[in-house]
Amino acid sequence: MSNYRKTDPGLWTGRKSDSQLYLHEKVQCLDFGKMEFSSLRGDNFALLGYASDQGVIRNQGRKGASKGPDSIRQQLAKMPHHLNDGTLLWDIGNIHCEDGNMEKAQGVLGKIVTSILHQGWFPMLLGGGHDIAYGHYLGIKSYLNAQGKNQTLGIINFDAHFDLRSTEHANTSGTPFYQIARDCKMENNPFKYMCLGIRKDSNSKTLFHRARDLGVPYIEKKHFNLLHLNNIRYKLERFIGEVDVIYTTIDLDGFSSAYAAGVSAASPMGFSPEMVLECLEIVIDSKKLISMDIAEMNPTYDQDHQTAKLAASLIHYVMHNKT
Ligand SMILES: N=CN[C@@H](CCC(=O)O)C(=O)O
Ligand SMILES: [Mn+2]
Numbered sequence: 453m454s455n456y457r458k459t460d461p462g463l464w465t466g467r468k469s470d471s472q473l474y475l476h477e478k479v480q481c482l483d484f485g486k487m488e489f490s491s492l493r494g495d496n497f498a499l500l501g502y503a504s505d506q507g508v509i510r511n512q513g514r515k516g517a518s519k520g521p522d523s524i525r526q527q528l529a530k531m532p533h534h535l536n537d538g539t540l541l542w543d544i545g546n547i548h549c550e551d552g553n554m555e556k557a558q559g560v561l562g563k564i565v566t567s568i569l570h571q572g573w574f575p576m577l578l579g580g581g582h583d584i585a586y587g588h589y590l591g592i593k594s595y596l597n598a599q600g601k602n603q604t605l606g607i608i609n610f611d612a613h614f615d616l617r618s619t620e621h622a623n624t625s626g627t628p629f630y631q632i633a634r635d636c637k638m639e640n641n642p643f644k645y646m647c648l649g650i651r652k653d654s655n656s657k658t659l660f661h662r663a664r665d666l667g668v669p670y671i672e673k674k675h676f677n678l679l680h681l682n683n684i685r686y687k688l689e690r691f692i693g694e695v696d697v698i699y700t701t702i703d704l705d706g707f708s709s710a711y712a713a714g715v716s717a718a719s720p721m722g723f724s725p726e727m728v729l730e731c732l733e734i735v736i737d738s739k740k741l742i743s744m745d746i747a748e749m750n751p752t753y754d755q756d757h758q759t760a761k762l763a764a765s766l767i768h769y770v771m772h773n774k775t
């Protein structure tokens with residue numbers, strides 16, 4: 453399959469134990485092209501990388517996110533896990549975009565996401581530019597359509613940015629949710645999208661107006677902290693109550709650059725990891741979460757792997773709280 457490459461198992465290294473205590477000992481790397489999915493159904497987690505910075509480059513950002521997925525894997529590898537023997541972790545590999553055809557890469561990503569969901573596994577996608585979200589959405593949409601239950605999808609985005617830029621010039625890492633809104637309109641589906649951590653100094657008036665026109669509930673960074681937890685909980689639970697299933701996407705550039713310097717567009721005054729964990733707990737408790745991704749990991753600007761460690765900890769948190 454073009455664009456696809458299986459993971460180099462050499463990335464999964466760390467301390468050794470005699471009873472699979474660490475994630476590098478627990479993970480199983482699969483070759484998607486050769487895999488016999490049908491025999492492997494179950495309550496498992498599946499990692500899939502989107503090794504592309506094409507959307508970031510098109511959006512005038514800083515190159516480097518194509519190395520993001522592997523840098524997160526290397527940090528996850530070293531972490532101890534607390535999963536049961538019956539809960540499996542698969543690494544499906546990476547989608548690449550070396551020819552610059554981002555739309556094709558998003559399509560391939562979507563097809564693999566659909567297969568993972570049909571398998572009954574929980575996809576955990578690692579980016580890569582935030583254009584990962586459009587490919588991810590295509591995969592979820594096709595899965596939900598095949599289910600035929602007319603389920604309403606809610607998207608919860610932790611981000612400094614709306615990523616609702618118009619596609620007038622190109623599809624980029626700044627346009628995925630506009631593209632989704634457009635698809636929803638064309639297909640007569642509700643566009644249910646919530647943003648948490650929006651920075652006023654990073655989104656133009658046009659974007660705020662577009663969010664309002666599209667009915668997007670959002671919480672500005674100024675109010676996205678533990679002091680406002682009751683109000684955040686209220687708004688989040690209201691949104692969750694309006695949808696049947698949820699896809700959550702975490703853009704690392706929403707975190708303060710004290711925690712996440714390794715991104716294209718850093719946020720010195722961004723939000724804290726505690727805040728995201730509080731919200732993730734609410735989302736997970738709803739039992740509606742069917743898929744997640746972490747976007748914008750850029751190892752070129754990381755310091756002591758802190759951003760990759762943060763991303764790995766978020767994956768670790770969801771893995772351990774969903775089971
Ligand atoms: N995915 C990120 N999108 C941001 C980037 C902002 C920036 O480069 O400063 C956006 O387009 O708004
Ligand atoms: Mn962002």
Ligand SMILES: [Mn+2]
Pocket residue numbers: 582611613615625703
């Ligand atoms: Mn984003």
